[in-house]
Amino acid sequence: MAKRSIIQIKDLKKVYDLGAFKVQALKGLNFDIEEGSYTAIMGPSGSGKSTLLNILGCLDRPSSGAYILGDDDVAHMDDKELSGVRGSRIGFIFQSYNLIQQLNVVENIHVPLFYQGKDISDHYDHCVKLAEKVGLADRLDHRPMQLSGGQQQRVAVARSLVNEPLMLLADEPTGNLDSTTEQEILDILDELHGEGRTLVIVTHDDAVAERAERVIHLKDGLVDQDIRKGAAKAVAN
């Protein structure tokens, strides 16, 4: 039997009200994501990919439907509750790294814990361990400006792990990197998957999607294809 689902999406819809007319970005999505799985979400622009990413990341709320993350339906939480969910259950990795310029490597890794009310002095070793894990043991007090793109993205990966999230949510994580560095980052993600972490990557890059064990293709706000490799099972929606 499959592992426990940590994400359940049921009839998820998102409508943008632009005043003169309404845009239906998501028209009713249904899928589950199991614990420890590695899923890529693909689709052309306008397919609802970004909208889904924002909802999965609890940065936005669906217009209707359910989004169960862990045990809670987060679809109808208010801003404060969503902030808490983002800080404790989701590890973000962005295309443009999005580190905070004033802070050094360790401090950047600590940021999600900070908003959980956890002091850096109590978790310093933990943050350092994560920096070592992504190969930045000798860059602990460097500022983002002093790091290469690949190094910055490694910091971002370490940061996404610091709060032991239910899911790592990556948005085009290699979009700004050259192919060598891209491979390095993808290797790290593979490694994390190997450790049993749940990964969701939003990308339009086939090379990135190739690493995933499951690819969900979106088209016009609906799931177009849901391909599980290994099992070689394709479900047309």
Place this chain on the structure above:
Amino acid sequence: MRGSSLIQIVQVGFKSLRLHKLRSGLTMLGMIIGVWAVIVLVAIGEGASHDAQEAIKALGAQNVIIRSVKPMSDKVQLQGSDMEWETIYGLKNSDASRISKTVPGVIKVLPVLTQRKNITHGKRDVDCQLIGTYPYYPQFTQSKMVAGTFLNEIEEARKENSCVLTLELAEKLFAGHNPLMEKVVIRGFESAQVFRVKGIIQERVEGAKLPQQKDALGRTISANVFIPLSTFKALFGIKNIDRSVGSLSVERVELSEIRVEFGSADEVMEALPLLREALDKTRRGKVDYEIQVPINELNALKAQKARDTRMLMYIACISLLVGGIGIMNIMLATVTERTQEIGVRRAMGATQKDITVQFLIETLILCLLGGSIGVCGGWGFAWVRHHLLHTTTIVTEWSVLAAFGLSVTVGLVFGLYPARRAALLDPIEALRHA
């Protein structure tokens, strides 16, 4: 807010501000100047007021000083010449005794007779003010003896030729050597008399703080010579002759001043109408005296100071308001510039409140830092002015507190809007912001 995180928010705030040192510095400058100005202006005002109050207090809050004043047109032409005038006016001995008898609350009455004279010792001669008065003059005026003793009752009764000099005059006349028991010659228009110096006095106001104080005619009044009133009348009379360009004016003034001491400052106010009544009784409407009431002047001065202080506070508020607007302007720019950071922090779990607090604290740091520098600068300036430039400058605690409190208030008020704006940004939009 989680208390333990506060230190870290402050640290992050400092880091953010250090990222733009020049900008942060310039922003703080508004605050620095505002706070500096409040403290310095209040300190200068306080110092000036303190000096003036001291001067008035030296006259005694429980005292009233009545002075002879020449009436406008009361001249009697002397026979034989149209260039000679004689005027009779002013306070009389009878006024002094009537006051001490009829006005309630009066403890002592001190008559003073003053004329311009010239004093010589050896080859030195100095213009001076000859003052005939009673032995209790020093207690009355809070003057203190520097050497020797003041005039006594026996000298008064015997009309002796004893005199007491002010310290400044003694220094001028004797230039270093001991003046006690030395002889001096006091020269008037009609007579010259030899006196024996028996004491050196330092008058409270003139001697200590205001060595250059001048009287109405621009003469330094610290050159005073005190002799018994009885001696004064016997030797020099009450006729004061003054030769101006081309004319001779003769004045007859029995007493130049009557100082009246009451039991307390409150009794002064009650007794004033009776005092006037006692003086006006024999004058038939002629006004040849003025009454100086130090307690009134003190109160007026205090009221004036309160007004000045209020005015200063308005100006200070305006300057801090301007500083505050500058800070708000910069913080708004900062929020725009750091939109992406705000998005990232929101994605990492920051609530709107977290973002508000972060930016509010950054504004507060600017204000407090600027305020502290302003306080130190103001204090330093006041210190230099007081100790090196010898101008009384008093930094008051309330001005420091007010300046500091205002800068914090300005920080809170003008920081809140940019901070709220940062907090209310849509995290998705903010993250997308390049």
